[in-house]
Amino acid sequence: MNKKLRGLLLTATVCLLLALGGCAVPSRIEKPPVEDEEPVKEGSVKEPMEEVVEQEEEKVEEVVEQVEVPNTPENVILPEDNPPPDNMTWISPGKVVISNFFPGARAEYYLSVHNGDDEECPFVISCRAPDRLYEGASFPPEEFQDWIIIADTDPVIAPESTEDVFIVLEMPEDAESPESWEFWVSVQDASQAGLVQTELCSRWLVNMR
């Protein structure tokens, strides 16, 4: 009789200990302290993430997380480093690589556009399919332009000034894409006239996880 009772008590104790242990499992990435976050202008990356988690056969739980990725040197663009002369029109950076991307994720970056003219100048900024591809990359899915937000598609930039244009890539959760794909962000001086006009492009390579 006593043995049975001891067995029962032991079973109950083990179950309770296991239950308490399950509660204590850490399950989230810790957000970096607010003071560690750089201003967005310097090229920060934000990744809101939503993921549905299946817990039990009949129970589905949706988990939504916002993960702040702190700036690291390779994430920061420094337009003041050796730019072309002020009287030349330029864009920067020439290439952006987004890695570990996935449906439902969001990536943000700034494209710097410099007006080298001595007069105020209108520009047109758009995204488009690439003229050529990096090795192993594919052309973007047909609907990729719906996933890209350009904060200002027709900025008017003061003479010999630079404007940072906010660009967001936000892929729907139910969207599909190749493992590696590319799109270009096009910048054109809208005041150009004549037989030949120039277009400057920034290449954006997206590697899916």
Place this chain on the structure above:
Amino acid sequence: MRRFRKLLWGMAPLAAIVTLLISNGGVALADTTATVTINATPTFISIALNNTSYDFSTVAADEDEETPDGYFGVTNNSTVTTNTTIVSNGWQDTDGEAPDSPWTWDTPGEDQGQMKASDGDGAFDVTIDDSTPAELTSGTSAETDWVFEVQIDAPTSFTHGEPQGTTLTLTCAEE
């Protein structure tokens, strides 16, 4: 004592279920995080032209007319190796009056012509398309200026004398 034993027997399966639910939930939640990374190097893309226009004047049927050697000069202030493509937006009837009679952009035919380009060697071996960009230069080193020329392959015959024009877009991007 009997009541206590019954109570314990009843609690054991319940505790086991609670354990299972909580521990499974913990494992699943731990897998929901990921990091998207963005990398960019501080490169600059910059080109400018010394000439943007050229008047071919009157073009004879079935003749090729071209700009002078090195007519279009490109100042390249890009800080990285670049490639350049060229594309046309097709022929436009430029007098702005009806009827609107643009030529067809294609190999020479009746009211049908195209343009070609060369990267400074006068070879005109780059056929300019009206939809797909053609590569004009590749692997151009940083801060290296270059020149190019263009040529009209005029129609073999004309059914009208409406003036024609086009816009050529020169696209520069990192290699």
